[in-house]
Amino acid sequence: MGHIIKNDTVKVMAGKDKGKTGKVLRINPEKKRAIVQGVNFAIKHLKKTKQDSEGGIMHREASIHVSNLAILCKGCNRPTRTGKDILKDGSKTRFCKKCKEAL
Numbered sequence: 673m674g675h676i677i678k679n680d681t682v683k684v685m686a687g688k689d690k691g692k693t694g695k696v697l698r699i700n701p702e703k704k705r706a707i708v709q710g711v712n713f714a715i716k717h718l719k720k721t722k723q724d725s726e727g728g729i730m731h732r733e734a735s736i737h738v739s740n741l742a743i744l745c746k747g748c749n750r751p752t753r754t755g756k757d758i759l760k761d762g763s764k765t766r767f768c769k770k771c772k773e774a775l
Contacts, residue, residue, distance in 0.1 A: 675743070680775075681693060682743055682751075694708040707733050714733070716729070716731075743775065745770065747771045754775060755767050
């Protein structure tokens, strides 16, 4: 599940928003779902409250399963799979499987 993390730029590979790109806002690792900016909008009906909230219809991003997302590589500018590499200092890094550039 660690191949997609917060602030990654991803492309939707399946579903009603296929082909759209966006930035990952939040990840839910237990459910394997992510919220992507500008993708998979859901309609929420709000009731008017006494404070200052107006009622109406609100559009917001709903979660999408991570299996439907692919990371966009900055080097080759294509959706790609990722690999993990351990550096000499012991830290882990992700890299693009197509162009071998670090993400």
